Amino acid sequence: MRRVIEEAGLVEPRSRPWIWLVYVLLFGASVPWYLPAGPPVLWFGLPHWVVISLCASLGVAVFTAYVIKRYWSEADGEPDGAPSPPRGAAHRDGDAGP
Amino acid sequence: MSLTLGAAYGVGLYLLVLIGLGYATRRRGRQTGLGDFYLAGRDLGVFVLVLTLYATQYSGNTLLGYPGEAFQIGYAWVMSVGFMMAIVVVYLTFAPRLQRIARSRAFVTPGDWIAFRFGSPRLTLAANVLLVVAIANYLLAQLVAMGHVTEGLSGGAVPYWAGVVLLTLVIGIYETIGGMRAVALTDCVQGIMLLAGLSGLLLAVVPTPAHLAEVTAAIAAEAPEKVAVPPWSVARNWFSTILLIGFSAAVYPHAIQRIYAARSVATLKRALSVMVFLPLVTTGVMFLVGVLAIAELPAGGDPDQVIPSLLTAWSGRSLLLYCLSVIVITAVVAAIMSTADSVLLSLSSILAKDVLGQTLLRGASEAQLTRVGKRLSWLVMAVLVVLALAPRTTLWGLTEIRMEILAQVAPLFVLGVAWRRLTTPAVVTGLAAGCLTYGGLLLAGQPEVWNIHAGVIALGANVACCVALTRLLSRAPVPHAA
Numbered sequence: 314m315r316r317v318i319e320e321a322g323l324v325e326p327r328s329r330p331w332i333w334l335v336y337v338l339l340f341g342a343s344v345p346w347y348l349p350a351g352p353p354v355l356w357f358g359l360p361h362w363v364v365i366s367l368c369a370s371l372g373v374a375v376f377t378a379y380v381i382k383r384y385w386s387e388a389d390g391e392p393d394g395a396p397s398p399p400r401g402a403a404h405r406d407g408d409a410g411p
Numbered sequence: 412m413s414l415t416l417g418a419a420y421g422v423g424l425y426l427l428v429l430i431g432l433g434y435a436t437r438r439r440g441r442q443t444g445l446g447d448f449y450l451a452g453r454d455l456g457v458f459v460l461v462l463t464l465y466a467t468q469y470s471g472n473t474l475l476g477y478p479g480e481a482f483q484i485g486y487a488w489v490m491s492v493g494f495m496m497a498i499v500v501v502y503l504t505f506a507p508r509l510q511r512i513a514r515s516r517a518f519v520t521p522g523d524w525i526a527f528r529f530g531s532p533r534l535t536l537a538a539n540v541l542l543v544v545a546i547a548n549y550l551l552a553q554l555v556a557m558g559h560v561t562e563g564l565s566g567g568a569v570p571y572w573a574g575v576v577l578l579t580l581v582i583g584i585y586e587t588i589g590g591m592r593a594v595a596l597t598d599c600v601q602g603i604m605l606l607a608g609l610s611g612l613l614l615a616v617v618p619t620p621a622h623l624a625e626v627t628a629a630i631a632a633e634a635p636e637k638v639a640v641p642p643w644s645v646a647r648n649w650f651s652t653i654l655l656i657g658f659s660a661a662v663y664p665h666a667i668q669r670i671y672a673a674r675s676v677a678t679l680k681r682a683l684s685v686m687v688f689l690p691l692v693t694t695g696v697m698f699l700v701g702v703l704a705i706a707e708l709p710a711g712g713d714p715d716q717v718i719p720s721l722l723t724a725w726s727g728r729s730l731l732l733y734c735l736s737v738i739v740i741t742a743v744v745a746a747i748m749s750t751a752d753s754v755l756l757s758l759s760s761i762l763a764k765d766v767l768g769q770t771l772l773r774g775a776s777e778a779q780l781t782r783v784g785k786r787l788s789w790l791v792m793a794v795l796v797v798l799a800l801a802p803r804t805t806l807w808g809l810t811e812i813r814m815e816i817l818a819q820v821a822p823l824f825v826l827g828v829a830w831r832r833l834t835t836p837a838v839v840t841g842l843a844a845g846c847l848t849y850g851g852l853l854l855a856g857q858p859e860v861w862n863i864h865a866g867v868i869a870l871g872a873n874v875a876c877c878v879a880l881t882r883l884l885s886r887a888p889v890p891h892a893a
Contacts, residue, residue, distance in 0.1 A: 326503040327829050336500055340653055343493045346646035352631070353640060358623025362640050363486050370492045370691065377499055377687040385507050387676045 324386040332380055339376060343369035415565045417733065418740040425604070425741050426581050429597050429748070433585025436592040444777045445519045448590035448784070449760040450672040453514065455595060460682040462602035463595040463753070464669055468498070468660070468686070469605060469693050470750035471556025474743045477694055478721075479714025481701025485630065485637020488698050490649045495690035497657030499683055501821075505661075505828035506670050510679055513671045520757075521667045521824075522765035528827045529835045532769070537842060538820050539765050542664050545820075546754050547795065548813040549663075553751035554579060554799035556715075560743050563719030575799050578744065579792050582752045587785045591672065594752045601749035608742020609696045611735035615725050618699055626706045637705065648862040655864050659817035662824050665757035718743065758791055759784040815866025819845035822870075822877055830881075837880035845873030 326332050345362040353360035446453060455463065481488035509524060518524055521542060526535045554575050561574025585593045631638040641649070660666070673679040704717045707724065718739075726736040763784035768775060772783065822841055826833050849869035852858070858865050 325507045327505075327507075332503075340493065340497070340650075344490070344646050344649045344653075345640055346643060346650075348640045350640050350642060352635070353638060355624055355627060358618075358620040358625075358627060360486055360627065360638055360640070363489050366489050367492065367691075367695070370496055373493070373496045373500065374687045374691065377496070377503070378684045380503065381680050381684050385503075385676075385680055387680065 324384050326380050326384045329384060332384065335376060336373070339369055339373045343373070415568055417737045418565070421737045421741040422744050425600075425745065426578075428600060429581060429585050432596050432600065433588040433593040436589030436596055445760070445764060445781055445784075446517060448781045449519055449756065450668060451591040451595055453672055454674050455669070455672045455678070456674055457678050457681045459595050459599055460669065460673055460678055461685045463598035463749075464666070464682060464686055465689055465693075466598040466602040466605060466746070466749035467663075467665055467669070467753040468495075468750075469689075469746055471553050471560070471743070471747035473694060473697060474605075474608075474746045475556055475559060475715055475718055477697040478701035478704060478717045481698050482704045482708070482712075482717045483714050485634065485705065486702060487637075487641045487645050487649065488701060489695075490652055491694040491698055492690045493649075494653045494656040495660075495694050496687055497653045498660045499687040501657045501661035501825065502670075502683060505824045506679065506683070507676070508828050509667075509824065510670050510673060510676060518671050519668075520761050520765050521662070521664045521820075522761060524667075524827070525823050529823070529838060531835050531839065534823075534835060534839050534842070535765065536769075537839075538823055539761055541816055541820050541842075541846070542662075543758060543761055543766075545659075545813040545816040546664055546758055547791070548816075550751055550754045550758065550791070551795050551798055552813070553747050553754065554795055556747045557744075557751070558799060559715050560719065560740075560747065563716050566723070572800055575796055578748060579751075579796055582748055582755065583789055583792055586752050586756055586788060590781075591668075591756060594756050595672075597752065598749045601745035604738075604742045604745040605693075605749075608739040608745075609693060611738045611742070612700055613696055615732055615735050615739075618703070626703055629706045630702070634705070634710070644862045648859070648864075651859075651863040651867045654867050654870070655814050655818055658821040658825070658870065659814040659866070662817055662821050663757075664761060665753040667824070668757055668760070755788055755791065759788040762787050762791070815849055815864060815869070818866045818870045819849065819873055822874055826874070826877055832881055832885055833877060834881050834884050836884065837877045840880055841873040841876035844876045845869040848872040 343366045345366060348362050348365075353362060355361070356364040477488070477491055480491070512518075512527070513524065516523070516527060518527070520539075522535050522539050525538050526532070529535070557578040558571035558575040561569045561578075562571040585597060589596070627638060670679060673682065700721065701717060704721055708717065708720055712720070722736040722739060726733045763772075763780045767783060767787075768780050772780065775783075819842060822845075823838060827838070846869070849865050852860065852865035852868065860868055
């Protein structure tokens, strides 16, 4: 499937598993489940876990902008490269289930 | 001049601008076809798309409800930055392909995709019912916010009901005149007002590290649990909220329609690249304001009145803060109205095209359906105004209810786009399992189980059914098609 998409010049983020692994790590880092309980240290006037969470969120934003730029093709047409079929022919190219 | 009078001038001027913009858009486009009226002719450029997505995504809940949440739970509300980013991340799973297919097949509503992908009128109707219930709830939340903001900021001089009725009336006028073009254009003004208001708030609170350290120390002395590293129970709820908001807000019908309305793939890409950074300067600022309010306001107050109370207090301190407060008040009104108009437009398009257009008005022309949609907008507004006059829960409470319903529709877009083998029977079963699980948990008095939202647990059941049944059915021998 990925090969077909790439041959048609249509690259999409959903076809790259490593992208989603990075997201799991970044969102995982944004929630302070891994820090020991107790009174916080202050960084820039804020509890340290808040600053860590904001940095991880900034990481999500920067990574997303990169993924959109690098892994989202601007080519027109559908993933199988076929011209737009009439509505009733939707199932033929495998887009529809039944 | 009192803050009430200054705000009345600011908001009054702003409302006149909105009506003027609505009238101006009437001359552009025919406004008789569904694609023209509801999707602005599928020609939204980057600037307008970013601002309309922004103004739509961030609402009265963001400006009134979110500081209230930070005021109640403390620093853990920094989660609002992450969960708003999760929405854009979920878009990456389906928006690229959905936009291409939507353009080639001239989709207008989210139901068009569901009908095309799954070929089941019953499934499309069921999904539309869920979408309508969820976004009607969303619109109701905006009307409630309109009442709160007018009543709170006028010190009770403008009653709650008058705020709800007046602002709803203005929305109805410009939306009926100009459709999506009017909504998108007014969203631009509203988005700019929102950014100006947030800048005003930042200038008003002047959060230097030294000031923040004082505030944090003061909060730690009064309520240490609002500053300490959150326990595992809060972390679980945090993860659950990221999943809930990410999957449900990504399938807002009005957001899906903006994907359809983008001029090109490049336009949508650029818009989403900007959108993903906006939580840092939007929910991030509101989080900070809510935390600062803990130190300024007495504990136990109404969380939805945090911003009105803060602005009233700040406006008396200096002329600069007075002017900033007027800008913020106008921005709050702008945020509420920009979301309400988009939701209303989406709601009327679903009711006219997918519900009436498939039943009582089957075979009606696009011009007829568009006319019916405009009338439905007024009917929907009238019903929701009546409901808004007796609000029964907080703004965040209304948000959670609609999100948990919307989450059950997410697999139709996320899995429907990404997984070609996904079958219609599996999706129907998944949707039913998700709704039954959610309804069952609510009836059992369990809105959260182990700090995880009932809607997320129901989404898990929904996805599990989709995957299990699709795999099971794909192994079964396929009978010969006729």
